[in-house]
């Protein structure tokens with residue numbers, strides 16, 4: 001950190017969390033440079049996945065802080081908030097038709113509108129200054145180094161390049177390379193495989209079955225979920241409650257749609273149509289991982305790990321900090337509100353412009369920044385622990401031997417969905 005140059009902020013990971021943070025920091029006039037290092041070689045390198053519902057208090061609030069809510073509204077699908085729960089015979093146990101509220105007036109939030117993940121990433125990327133994201137930079141390690149009595153961080157990437165930063169944010173997802181500097185806990189297998197499938201153009205029958213939003217077909221250790229995306233695309237998840245090595249031991253399972261369907265013997269024909277209609281080349285198996293709850297925040301709690309003071313300028317957000325199973329639909333929402341909160345913590349520490357003229361002043365600034373990061377981590381941990389507990393509970397109910405009974409009861413206990421007005 002030099003008195004001449006701005007504070008260097010390195011964000012690792014260009015997911016929704018990292019990009020939201022970069023955007024909000026760039027909107028402010030703090031004396032800092034913001035760089036996002038991303039492993040993917042380009043923005044179009046891989047499909048970004050399905051549709052996401054953004055919640056008013058988190059995902060939507062973060063987009064407002066990023067001054068991107070009106071941009072979001074161009075893509076938001078308020079009409080796709082419906083949900084249906086059936087059993088394997090196709091009997092409907094619960095049906096909530098969307099939209100839950102009329103599209104709100106300009107700037108107002110309502111309900112949980114859907115947006116494709118690719119569209120969300122596009123909005124965030126387009127909002128950043130040119131060259132903010134360095135593509136093809138897979139972080140391998142981050143280490144503290146002392147320069148003129150002050151801590152800096154050396155980042156090393158798989159492409160052989162290096163970078164130096166004064167503040168490092170790990171927004172690099174489930175297998176974060178930044179995380180070991182902050183906590184020693186690792187995500188654990190959550191007990192379920194998701195096999196992702198895509199129906200590129202839904203037939204009228206499939207479209208009617210899925211309805212305006214989502215269908216959950218639940219029966220014991222097997223679930224089929226299908227979710228409407230923009231256009232006529234439907235994303236299907238075939239869920240298997242099985243050991244972590246299940247697909248390693250049954251490699252043929254993911255070689256054809258027929259083999260996946262064989263896992264759902266005796267299921268209703270129209271629900272099986274969700275598997276049969278998928279693009280056979282779209283099969284992607286995913287093991288679902290989650291942090292054990294309670295989460296290890298503040299980071300010195302529970303784990304027995306005391307972070308050395310020379311790692312004080314490093315923090316985490318989103319899945320890197322608290323990955324959970326998707327059963328509460330909160331992961332993206334938390335990553336984005338974490339980003340908005342962390343941005344405020346960083347902006348608070350950097351405004352007014354810090355005095356960096358002497359080593360003593362720089363050390364004092366580092367202490368101030370480090371304190372702001374610890375306060376943020378504690379708030380993030382409290383919020384994420386609640387959602388992680390909910391998510392773990394929902395997973396057990398959705399895949400319990402008596403599903404869908406308790407899962408439906410739980411959804412009903414929430415009462416009517418939030419209304420627009």
Ligand SMILES: Cc1cc2nc3c(=O)[nH]c(=O)nc-3n(C[C@H](O)[C@H](O)[C@H](O)COP(=O)(O)OP(=O)(O)OC[C@H]3O[C@@H](n4cnc5c(N)ncnc54)[C@H](O)[C@@H]3O)c2cc1C
Nearest residue numbers: 013015016017039138139172173318319326329330331332
């Ligand atoms: C099947 C499934 C369905 C889901 N559905 C929902 C849903 O409906 N609603 C919801 O809210 N959440 C959902 N989630 C969760 C959601 O996807 C995540 O919580 C969210 O993407 C987390 O955002 P993030 O920015 O923290 O991390 P990520 O989205 O994981 O982004 C991390 C970024 O870091 C990059 N990266 C990784 N390692 C490195 C490295 N070493 N160096 C540089 N870059 C790196 C990655 O390429 C990626 O771009 C779902 C998850 C799954 C698996």
